Amino acid sequence: MAGKKNRSKGKKKGPAQNLADLPSQMVYPHLHGRVVEALLPDVLDPEPWFVHEPGTRENRKETFIVGRFSCPNQSCRKAGWTTGKVCIHITSYANSGYRAIVWSQRCKLCDTMGILALDEQSYIDRVAFRLKKWAGLVVPAVPYVKRGTPPHLSDFCEACIAGFCERGVLSLSTSMNALRLG
Ligand SMILES: [Zn+2]
Numbered sequence: 516m517a518g519k520k521n522r523s524k525g526k527k528k529g530p531a532q533n534l535a536d537l538p539s540q541m542v543y544p545h546l547h548g549r550v551v552e553a554l555l556p557d558v559l560d561p562e563p564w565f566v567h568e569p570g571t572r573e574n575r576k577e578t579f580i581v582g583r584f585s586c587p588n589q590s591c592r593k594a595g596w597t598t599g600k601v602c603i604h605i606t607s608y609a610n611s612g613y614r615a616i617v618w619s620q621r622c623k624l625c626d627t628m629g630i631l632a633l634d635e636q637s638y639i640d641r642v643a644f645r646l647k648k649w650a651g652l653v654v655p656a657v658p659y660v661k662r663g664t665p666p667h668l669s670d671f672c673e674a675c676i677a678g679f680c681e682r683g684v685l686s687l688s689t690s691m692n693a694l695r696l697g
Pocket residue numbers: 586587588591592593622623624625626627
């Protein structure tokens with residue numbers, strides 16, 4: 516999968532072995548019900564549904580949500596980091612299908628993939644806003660949460676590493692191949 520580089524150089528000591536299996540992208544289909552609630556009072560017809568097996572996409576939007584990562588490497592002294600720049604790709608499919616992929620980030624001290632505690636409300640707000648936009652509704656923009664979080668570290672952001680986010684340089688078709696693997 517794109518975004519999964521061979522990082523054998525960064526061999527961890529101790530019990531870090533199975534940390535290599537932590538995902539670079541996550542999906543949160545269990546938040547779908549709350550996304551639909553957040554559409555109210557608007558009711559989209561057909562009602563949006565979360566796509567598990569992506570087919571041909573119709574639209575895609577890259578944006579950011581808020582979250583806190585923790586470093587699961589017990590031999591690392593970094594507890595975690597909060598960021599307003601967790602990259603999310605929202606994609607629409609036929610018949611109101613959609614899918615949202617959230618990209619992980621790595622610990623800047625030890626390069627282990629972080630574990631994300633998502634700010635669920637920011638996810639719900641972003642996705643609901645985008646679904647309404649795509650449905651042609653006029654909706655006020657959801658303001659970005661401005662927090663004093665440190666600058667975005669592209670070298671440790673899986674979306675940037677895959678060529679999206681602040682390093683969005685790949686062509687769309689190449690990008691979509693990476694997305695399909697979510
Ligand atoms: Zn760490």
